[in-house]
Amino acid sequence: MTADPDPHVADLPAGAEPPPRVPEDWLAVLLGGLVLLATLAVVYAGRPADLDRRVAEHTQAKSTLKELQKFGAASKDELKAASDEADKRKKAIAPNPAAAYLATPGTWDANPADSLEKKGKSVLTGIAGAFVVSLVIFSLGVWLMGHSVGRFAPAFVGLFLLAWLAYVLAGQKVIEHYGLEYVLWALVVGLLTSNTVGTPEWLRPAVRTEFYIKTGLVLLGAEVLFSRLLSLGVPGVFVSWITTPIVLITTYLFGQYVLRLPSRSLNLVISADMSVCGVSAAIATGAACRAKREEVSLAIALSLVFTVAMMVIMPAVIRAVGMDEVVAGAWLGGTIDSTGAVAAAGELVGPKALDVAATVKMIQNILIGAVAFCVAVYWVTHVDRTAGGPRPSVAEIWRRFPKFVLGFVAASAAFSALYATGTAGEATAAAVTDVTGKVLRGWFFCLAFVSIGLESDFRSLSKQLAGGKPLILYVCGQTLNLCLSLLMAWLMFKVVFPNAAR
Amino acid sequence: MPPVDRPRPGGPAALVLAVAVLATTWLVVLPWIGSFGPVQTYVHRNEAAGVNPGAMYYTEIDAIGAIGERME
Numbered sequence: 404m405t406a407d408p409d410p411h412v413a414d415l416p417a418g419a420e421p422p423p424r425v426p427e428d429w430l431a432v433l434l435g436g437l438v439l440l441a442t443l444a445v446v447y448a449g450r451p452a453d454l455d456r457r458v459a460e461h462t463q464a465k466s467t468l469k470e471l472q473k474f475g476a477a478s479k480d481e482l483k484a485a486s487d488e489a490d491k492r493k494k495a496i497a498p499n500p501a502a503a504y505l506a507t508p509g510t511w512d513a514n515p516a517d518s519l520e521k522k523g524k525s526v527l528t529g530i531a532g533a534f535v536v537s538l539v540i541f542s543l544g545v546w547l548m549g550h551s552v553g554r555f556a557p558a559f560v561g562l563f564l565l566a567w568l569a570y571v572l573a574g575q576k577v578i579e580h581y582g583l584e585y586v587l588w589a590l591v592v593g594l595l596t597s598n599t600v601g602t603p604e605w606l607r608p609a610v611r612t613e614f615y616i617k618t619g620l621v622l623l624g625a626e627v628l629f630s631r632l633l634s635l636g637v638p639g640v641f642v643s644w645i646t647t648p649i650v651l652i653t654t655y656l657f658g659q660y661v662l663r664l665p666s667r668s669l670n671l672v673i674s675a676d677m678s679v680c681g682v683s684a685a686i687a688t689g690a691a692c693r694a695k696r697e698e699v700s701l702a703i704a705l706s707l708v709f710t711v712a713m714m715v716i717m718p719a720v721i722r723a724v725g726m727d728e729v730v731a732g733a734w735l736g737g738t739i740d741s742t743g744a745v746a747a748a749g750e751l752v753g754p755k756a757l758d759v760a761a762t763v764k765m766i767q768n769i770l771i772g773a774v775a776f777c778v779a780v781y782w783v784t785h786v787d788r789t790a791g792g793p794r795p796s797v798a799e800i801w802r803r804f805p806k807f808v809l810g811f812v813a814a815s816a817a818f819s820a821l822y823a824t825g826t827a828g829e830a831t832a833a834a835v836t837d838v839t840g841k842v843l844r845g846w847f848f849c850l851a852f853v854s855i856g857l858e859s860d861f862r863s864l865s866k867q868l869a870g871g872k873p874l875i876l877y878v879c880g881q882t883l884n885l886c887l888s889l890l891m892a893w894l895m896f897k898v899v900f901p902n903a904a905r
Numbered sequence: 906m907p908p909v910d911r912p913r914p915g916g917p918a919a920l921v922l923a924v925a926v927l928a929t930t931w932l933v934v935l936p937w938i939g940s941f942g943p944v945q946t947y948v949h950r951n952e953a954a955g956v957n958p959g960a961m962y963y964t965e966i967d968a969i970g971a972i973g974e975r976m977e
């Protein structure tokens with residue numbers, strides 16, 4: 404995120420590692436790409452012999468669902484059962500053998516040991532598998548950088564254990580169900596360590612925030628499926644892809660010219676996470692504009708605090724005014740930052756609101772790809788240049804451009820193309836990202852945020868809040884978002900396309 | 906870049922205190938909050954619907970596949 408090619412090296416004591424032989428960005432593209440290809444190979448190798456039969460069964464299950472929807476007499480439970488069946492049949496088309504060996508901890512209520520199970524099955528093997536894969540991937544990266552794997556590997560064990568702890572904290576049911584995501588607890592775990600006993604020297608070789616973030620972002624690219632853009636038709640695109648850029652740009656300009664925030668990168672990251680989709684947008688935008696770690700942390704903390712408030716307040720407002728469920732779902736999806744919180748808020752309103760809210764948010768999630776790319780281009784051509792100097796040449800733009808964004812975009816393009824090939828392609832893309840996205844990407848981001856915490860202190864974090872301008876920016880931007888999203892949701896789903904999503 | 910001049914860490918006592926606060930919150934306070942009727946109802950509804958409020962991206966929502974089938 405910072406402009407230094409390998410900032411953690413500069414913080415190490417004398418005798419520290421030299422600059423990497425291979426740039427980190429390219430390593431992230433290479434390693435992220437390897438993980439995606441390897442997972443795709445595993446899914447392909449595990450394809451069932453009776454593929455055609457399974458596709459036919461899915462088609463049959465979809466027909467049953469469509470019949471129930473057509474006549475409109477089916478209950479909510481019947482529709483849910485039918486759609487669950489169709490989804491189960493689709494997943495059976497492309498099983499992923501690796502899924503049994505890669506996992507994150509589960510949720511728990513009063514006993515943290517319950518996090519070692521998910522749906523009655525132990526995840527200990529899966530967590531061990533995630534550790535081994537992560538260790539191998541990042542050790543390869545460290546070796547290619549020309550750094551000591553002998554120092555990195557034991558340090559990585561310590562870092563992974565801290566990340567595991569963060570996941571366990573995030574998995575407590577009240578925390579999980581009120582949308583306080585694992586990245587927050589990863590930051591807390593790192594901060595508590597560095598601000599009490601200090602980050603031990605033996606742990607420092609594994610503290611590589613940018614490396615973990617960039618590799619995770621390449622994996623995230625595979626989940627950015629442009630083929631799903633029209634899931635809600637034109638109205639969904641208007642709510643998600645027209646309103647969002649307007650809010651993002653307006654908020655950024657407000658921050659620059661009215662509030663005069665001293666840091667453009669902080670301004671951009673807050674504008675993006677508030678208008679697009681919360682934490683994932685903050686991470687992607689922060690990496691694209693080389694924001695400071697503390698800036699990304701502050702933006703995420705602001706987003707999560709307001710997410711909790713909005714996911715409780717907005718459904719209550721919707722019920723109080725008797726808002727139409729479809730319009731309500733579109734409003735929730737277009738405004739609440741966190742994807743999971745959007746779904747929870749939608750569920751509180753009703754089944755149709757859940758469907759519309761989750762779909763609007765999914766379409767907004769897809770915008771991350773375009774935002775990260777545009778931010779990177781804007782940053783390199785307009786911001787990250789010598790004041791008063793000539794416009795950078797194409798070669799200079801290429802030199803400064805964060806190359807991992809290319810990996811992110813390439814992964815998105817490849818998997819969007821795969822998804823668009825049909826039912827088998829959709830199932831295959833989902834099978835791959837079930838492992839690379841849900842599991843490995845999660846661990847990589849968790850490792851990154853523990854690293855941020857280990858490299859930060861409370862004073863540097865609190866400095867970012869100076870004058871309260873970031874908070875004012877967020878509140879003003881979110882107010883605009885709430886108003887514009889509601890107007891667009893009403894216009895699209897009530898006036899222009901009243902039968903959409905019904 | 907020179908090393909950042911950071912304040913001295915709080916020491917092992919501060920870590921012990923922080924761990925004690927975390928442990929009390931997570932092992933006592935949060936389960937107590939989770940035992941309230943409305944909170945339990947809310948959690949059970951989410952679990953039944955396949956909704957994970959802690960999901961960062963849409964692919965992490967268990968119900969997204971079924972939602973996609975309904976919305977197509």
